[in-house]
Each structure stands twice: as C-alpha cells, then as structure tokens.
Amino acid sequence: MNTPPATVRRKTGDLSKHIMIWAILALELLPFYMMIQISLKTNKMFYENTWLPALPQDWVWKNYVDAFHLIMPFVANSVVVSVTATVGALFFSLLGAYFFARYKMPGGNALWAAFLLLMLLPGVANIVTLFALLQSLNLLNTLWALIILGISGGQVFCIYVLRNFIEELPKDLFEAAEMDGASHLKQLIHVVIPMSGPIIGTLAILQFLGSWNDFLMPLVILRDPQLFTIGVGLIYLDGEYVKQWGSVMAAFFVASLPLLIIFLFTMKLFVRGLSAGAVKG
C-alpha cells in the first residue's frame, strides 16, 4: 500500500479549497474592484477599457477632487449624525441596562417586557406615522430628527445585550463600591464601563454602521441639500442625468472611507460585532 501520510493528503486537499474560496471572494469583491479602478478613469478611458485598471501615469486624480467637492458636506453631516447617535444610544442604554441588571426593582419586569416586545414587533408601519410625529414636533428637515431616531432605535438591542453583560459582572465589585459610598452613577462609571470595553465597542460599531447606512429616514426627513447625509446625498447624485462615472465611483469610495478607517483600527471588534449583529437582524 502506498498511501501518502494523512497530513500530506490534507495539504493537497486544501489547495482546491483555497482556489474555490479565492474564486468566490474574487466575484464577491468584483464590484469594489470596479469601483476603485473606474474611479481613476475618464468616461472615454472606461469605454475603451472596461475591465483593466488604467496605467498609474494616466490615473485621473481630478475625479477625487470633484468627488470631495460633491460629497464632503454629506459625509460631514453623516459623521455628525452617526457619532452623536452612537454615543447617545450607548449612554442611555448603559443607564437603562444598569437599572435592569443591578436590582429587581418593583415594576422592572413589566418594563423589561415592554422592551422585549419591541424585538418582536415589526417596525414596518412606523415610517408613515413617524414622519407625521416629527412634523408635529417641528423636527422635519433637521439632523436632530435623525440623531433622536438613531438613539431611540438602538435602545432595545443595546439594553438587551448590556443587561446580560452587567449581570455577569461579580457582585462583590458593586458591594465594595457601595461601601465606599459610591452612587449608582459612580458605580456605572467606575465599575461597569471599565469592564465592558469590548462589548461597548462592538455595540458602538453596530450602531454606527446602522446609522451610516440608513437612507430611508433621511430621505423622508431631509429636504435641504445642505443637510443631506451620505445616504440621501448619493441618491441625489444618482438622479443626475449625465454622469462622469469616474467621479461617481470616486464619490462612492469617499463615502466608504470613514468605515474603512474604523475597520482598519478595529478589525477584531468588527468581525465579532457582525457575528453578534446577526441576532439583531
């Protein structure tokens, strides 16, 4: 019998898997390859050469200059909305989660049920009446509307995750802090927050992604082009009739830059955050 040792066999077997994975990933990443290579061409260069990138000396950096002019205001608005909404959502859900996790306060169970129920209720009918509500609150055509909706939209999921996490923390820590006369707010700041860095980071990434990718609410809320966030801004650009595809693709790339920067610094949290986000749906 001349069978090769198991390890060798497995190595050769793995090669075909690597090839298949690369093939799938290549197709999956094709749109982003096209985005980047077209962003450095003029329309004429693109018609003449669809697939391959232009030579480096021919790269049309002007597309990026145009793109920056076009969408930097949108990106700035989106940064303001997403950062504020993320910080706000986490601040209030930390408070809320602490309430549920620390003691079995009277009425706590009923409130918890009210939160959990929202996980099951589909929000499909809300967009119509939310619009009317924001209208009567005089919040239409403001970034505040998006910030508040971002904060309130994150409450249920963040409180759900944080409550479970805070309950797992050792009770002695809270008791020791209480002995020292620390108020609940101090306990939250000095006991809970230092120990929950990764979970807060994960939730922050999910919140930020959700807020950054949102376009339906901004579309119905914002009228003023100066207030457009990236979502509406791109829809607005898409509506233009004659397109310089190079600058459009460059604008797409610029719209992805903030997320790319976050990704580079928080790759591990990102991967974990997305696995956790599956539960959120």
Add this chain to the structure above:
Amino acid sequence: MPLPISKTKALLEWKLYLFIVPSVLLIAIFSYYPTISAIYHSFFMWGGGDTKEFIGLKNFTDILGDKVFWTSFITIGILVIANVFRMIPSIFLAVLIHRLKSDRWQYWYRVMVVIPMIVPGLVTLFIWKFFFDPNLGVLNAALDASHLKTLLVHMDQFFGWGVFYEGVPTAWLGEPALIIPALIIWGFPWIGAVGVLIFLAGLQSIGTEVYEAADLDGVTPFQKFLHIELPLIMTQVRLSMVLMIIGTLQGFGLQFLLLGPDGGAGGRGMVPGLWMFNRAFIAGEFGYACALGLFLFVFILGLTWINNKFVKVDK
C-alpha cells in the same frame, strides 16, 4: 441575576428609576406611539396633516380590491423563495473556510468576507445598478465576452421570452420581464458576511477528531456536509432564514434604490413595503398607507408567532 430588593430598600433607591426614564421615554415616543398611531389612523382618510376624516373600515376594504398590493405580495413571495437559495453560497463558503487546516488562513478569509460590509450597502447597490446599465453596464459586457449572451438568445428563441436579442443591449432594469430576475441576480455570488460568520461560529464546535474518523471511513466531502456539518449549523441556518424572511417581507430599500418609488417598468418590482411608502409619500394617502402597514405588521407578527411556537430554536 439582578439582586432581589425589598420594597422599603427600593424606595430608598428611587434614584435608580431615573436611569431608565430616558430609555422608556424614547421607546414610548418613537416606537410605541407610531405603532399605536398607525392603528388609529388606519380608520381615517388622512393626508399626514391635522385634518382627517373617520371612514371606518373603508381603508381595509380598499386593500381587498387593491390589485397592486396583491401582485406585490406575489413578487415578495418570489423574492423570499429566491433569498432562501441565495443563502446557499454563504453556507458553502463557511464550510469551505471551516475545513481548512490553517487557523491563520481561516482568520484572514473571515476578514475578507467582512470587507464588503465596510462599503455602505447603498454604495454596493448603486454599483450593481451601474452593472445593470444597458449600454455601459458591466453585466452585459461580461455576458457578451463570455458568450453567455448567445446562449441566452438561443434560450429566448426556444422559450419565447422575447427579452434577449443578438446585438441589442439588454435593459435589465428597463424591461418589465427582467426586473424580478435582476432583483434576484444582484449581489452575485450572494455572500452575506453576517451569515458566513454565524455559520462559522456554529461549525466551530466540530472537533478535528470527527473529521479524522470520517476520513478513515472514506466519507465523501458531500456526505461530511450532510451528516456532520449541516446538523450542527441547522440552528443558525433556521435563525438566519427566519430573520431573512421577516427582513425581506418588510424591506423595500433595495427596490426603491434600483427601481424608484413606482417599482420600475410596469411596476413589476413593486413590493408591499414600497407600495405603503408610495401611497404615503407619493400619493399623500397616509391613512391608507397606515392600513397597508398594519396589514403587513399583522402578517409578519403572525409568522413570528408561528415560528416561535412551532419551530424550536435552541440557543
């Protein structure tokens, strides 16, 4: 678990209630109120402003005769079924990555799977919209270059679809018959980062010794999948299928971005959510839109209830 607390101690700790007040106010105003308001307004003729007129069940009887709405239900049904098949590549990729021997490669492939997530979903959709463009679109160029176009033309002549012609660029989003196929094709090869990651998490519990035993028994790769891997990720598959169905039923961002608020040529891409949006923000019939939303709401809630009752997801 939270510590039990006596009534008297709870009174002393009343300040703790201040912690929950902001969250409760937020969800009461921005989650519960809109839902209740939608139920209330579904009985009115309402344009979104202060004036409204009570019309009883008329909105609901109108729904019964609303052809667009029922057609949109068929469309969304097709898309839900297609989305079940669109999950297969993610499962396949997760299994492939899991079967690799090298942990380092597993990690890097996982990172590469996540990369599309850093591009806003909207941008990905717009790139696909550009791919679908009849004249400069990359999809037509690819079909021409690979001669798949010729195959499609032959199939067209055979089946009589009347959509593919030699030398004529295919208008993927302009030809009514191609709208649903386009809504299914986009995003090929349909790798969902979140899906792959949770399937991988499920596969993690399979030890190497299981594979070694299977190898000794001469089990084929496909049998390994059926008997070892699939049973272990069944929970995750079911969970993501439920979330996918609920998400597809109420979502309409995809259709809105690719086709606009009217559902594209001939309204063939119209889905229930988009019709609700259309009635409210294009036609100004807010009351009717509330009734449509409510109908969908009850439908999805019913599915959720059936799922929780009959499909056991062990966690």
